[in-house]
Amino acid sequence: MQQFSLTSRSEKHFPPAPMLHLPVDPAAPANANPAALRDFLAQCQALAAAVGRSRLVSITLEVPALDPLAVLESIFESGERHFYAERPAENFAIAGAEAVLSFSASGETRFADSRRFIDETLADAIGVGDQAAAFSGPHFFTAYSFFNDTEPGEPFESAGIFIPRWQVARVGDRTTAVANFLVAPDSPLDALVEKVWRAHQKFTRFEYNVAGSGGGSSGGLCGTGDSPVPHDPHGRDAHATQSAHAAPGELQTRERAALASASSTYRAAVTRALELIADGDFQKIVLARAKDIRAAEALHPLRVLNGLRQRFGDCYSFSLANGRGQSFIGASPERLLRVRDGRLLTEALAGSARRGATASEDAALGGELLRNEKDLREHRHVLDSIVRRLAPLGLQLSFSEKPGLRRLANVQHLHTPVEAALPPTVRLLDALARLHPTPAVGGTPREAAIARIRELEDFPRGLYAGAIGWIDSRGGGEFFVGLRTALLEGDRARLYAGAGIVAGSSPEKELAETELKFQAMQTALLGET
Numbered sequence: 001m002q003q004f005s006l007t008s009r010s011e012k013h014f015p016p017a018p019m020l021h022l023p024v025d026p027a028a029p030a031n032a033n034p035a036a037l038r039d040f041l042a043q044c045q046a047l048a049a050a051v052g053r054s055r056l057v058s059i060t061l062e063v064p065a066l067d068p069l070a071v072l073e074s075i076f077e078s079g080e081r082h083f084y085a086e087r088p089a090e091n092f093a094i095a096g097a098e099a100v101l102s103f104s105a106s107g108e109t110r111f112a113d114s115r116r117f118i119d120e121t122l123a124d125a126i127g128v129g130d131q132a133a134a135f136s137g138p139h140f141f142t143a144y145s146f147f148n149d150t151e152p153g154e155p156f157e158s159a160g161i162f163i164p165r166w167q168v169a170r171v172g173d174r175t176t177a178v179a180n181f182l183v184a185p186d187s188p189l190d191a192l193v194e195k196v197w198r199a200h201q202k203f204t205r206f207e208y209n210v211a212g213s214g215g216g217s218s219g220g221l222c223g224t225g226d227s228p229v230p231h232d233p234h235g236r237d238a239h240a241t242q243s244a245h246a247a248p249g250e251l252q253t254r255e256r257a258a259l260a261s262a263s264s265t266y267r268a269a270v271t272r273a274l275e276l277i278a279d280g281d282f283q284k285i286v287l288a289r290a291k292d293i294r295a296a297e298a299l300h301p302l303r304v305l306n307g308l309r310q311r312f313g314d315c316y317s318f319s320l321a322n323g324r325g326q327s328f329i330g331a332s333p334e335r336l337l338r339v340r341d342g343r344l345l346t347e348a349l350a351g352s353a354r355r356g357a358t359a360s361e362d363a364a365l366g367g368e369l370l371r372n373e374k375d376l377r378e379h380r381h382v383l384d385s386i387v388r389r390l391a392p393l394g395l396q397l398s399f400s401e402k403p404g405l406r407r408l409a410n411v412q413h414l415h416t417p418v419e420a421a422l423p424p425t426v427r428l429l430d431a432l433a434r435l436h437p438t439p440a441v442g443g444t445p446r447e448a449a450i451a452r453i454r455e456l457e458d459f460p461r462g463l464y465a466g467a468i469g470w471i472d473s474r475g476g477g478e479f480f481v482g483l484r485t486a487l488l489e490g491d492r493a494r495l496y497a498g499a500g501i502v503a504g505s506s507p508e509k510e511l512a513e514t515e516l517k518f519q520a521m522q523t524a525l526l527g528e529t
């Protein structure tokens with residue numbers, strides 16, 4: 001794997017140089033053999049020699065139907081990076097693993113630096129295969145933490161990007177496989193041919209590994225019974241621990257005390273935020289909690305994910321592994337941004353209520369939410385911010401004046417989709433840099449609220465409420481917000497949930513809302529709670 005450094009060999013090219021495509025059909029019988037592959041790679045090597053540096057080569061192939069999650073689970077190794085995202089209601093899933101090229105950045109320039117890395121990588125990339133196929137070509141799997149900077153020792157960088165060695169994606173009933181590799185002017189050609197040919201064979205006749213996919217479980221309760229002291233991946237005291245060796249609902253006394261104290265810490269933070277709102281420091285702030293739990297055995301991120309994708313069909317079920325044994329998983333309801341065919345899609349999602357047990361209770365709760373002045377105000381802050389932040393880019397946004405409802409298995413939200421044509425001069429990352437973090441997860445005014453989040457929360461957010469997604473070689477891509485999530489390491493999980501606070505919010509109700517939001521992940525990790 002190569003780590004990219006910003007050497008600025010090319011000045012900012014605008015618009016970016018398109019990726020070079022060679023007119024070779026890798027699926028044609030004449031090409032699908034090692035000798036033809038060798039010729040092709042020799043050609044790539046000549047192109048690498050011409051510029052005096054390695055070139056990223058990306059081969060796209062349509063393959064027989066595959067489930068990308070099953071492929072990733074079959075090949076899963078905890079020492080490798082991976083990215084997985086699926087939204088069943090939109091009928092797509094994408095998986096990628098093993099970094100061929102990676103990049104990280106931090107601070108306020110992280111979006112601009114990422115853009116430069118992507119442009120420079122694509123300027124040197126060579127692609128073959130069906131470019132019209134969905135998810136063809138190299139993809140930049142990307143994660144931005146909530147804050148511009150992360151704290152030392154956090155498992156994910158403040159901006160982390162990788163291009164996977166292999167990628168499998170499904171849209172409807174079509175599956176594409178992409179192999180990416182670097183060809184250096186002096187790469188040993190035979191070894192390269194062998195490696196790429198093996199990958200080709202593997203994905204055209206993929207066999208799932210049903211028995212041993214890495215051990216661990218998607219849940220189960222802890223049986224070790226000793227210390228409920230949380231393992232804290234960030235080296236701080238955790239908010240609350242649910243060491244789940246007790247049956248759900250039967251918390252030990254110490255655990256109950258820890259949960260009660262976490263609850264009162266949260267209520268106190270909300271009360272303080274309400275004072276700051278009354279003082280005019282800001283109008284909205286989103287305050288979150290972290291909850292640490294422990295399972296009976298190692299938690300396998302992809303097995304947990306299988307439960308999430310089944311229960312939350314209209315969310316992004318995702319897993320991001322850092323290759324050092326930690327993964328960040330979730331079922332996020334919130335699209336931050338999608339860019340496709342010159343159109344940008346984003347949304348305001350804020351204002352929450354529980355689901356009802358019956359159709360009439362559910363409809364009544366939804367109706368109340370749609371009329372609730374406090375929730376509508378909370379929602380409006382997000383919509384206004386999206387409009388304010390995107391307007392300077394010259395976007396003409398269209399959205400409806402009144403929000404609708406997004407109904408998830410455990411909770412319902414006020415929802416307003418926002419759409420615009422993207423001017424050719426505006427890039428996905430320009431829009432993302434302006435949108436993130438929206439007041440759905442930060443606050444308004446942005447800077448004043450965000451500064452207080454660090455003060456009022458006593459755990460690092462990391463990727464919680466961050467921006468996670470991918471960018472393709474044509475400038476399209478999709479990002480969602482890191483919500484309804486957990487950070488997994490071995491048998492430990494840290495769950496995150498927050499709620500928007502505005503004048504009129506009640507500490508008790510906000511606490512209940514975070515419990516509701518924890519539920520999705522807690523159930524996926526430990527079974528019914």
Ligand SMILES: C=C(O[C@@H]1C=C(C(=O)O)C=C[C@H]1O)C(=O)O
Pocket residue numbers: 286288334349350351352413440441483484496497498499500501517
């Ligand atoms: C902050 C979270 O969710 C966000 C906050 C919401 C709210 O305050 O009503 C609703 C949806 C999300 O935008 C979370 O899930 O942790």
